[in-house]
C-alpha cells in the first residue's frame with residue numbers, strides 16, 4: 174500500500190529528476206516550447222504520473238490548471254492509494 178508519504182516522496186523525486194535533466198540539457202526550458210494542449214507558449218512541465226519522473230509535457234499556465242493533479246498525486250488522495 175502506498176501512503177501519502179510515499180506519494181509525496183514520489184513528487185519530490187519527479188521534480189528533482191526534471192530539474193536535473195534541465196540542468197544537464199536533457200530537457201529544454203519549457204519556456205522555449207509551446208503548450209502541447211493549446212499551442213501557446215509553455216511555462217511548465219506537467220507530470221501525469223509521478224511514478225514516471227521524466228514523462229512530462231510542456232504546458233501553459235491555464236492548461237496546467239485544467240489538467241489538474243497527476244493520477245498518483247498526493248493532492249488527489251488525502252489518505253491512501255489502493256493497490
Ligand SMILES: [Zn+2]
Nearest residue numbers: 208211233236
Ligand atoms: Zn495551453
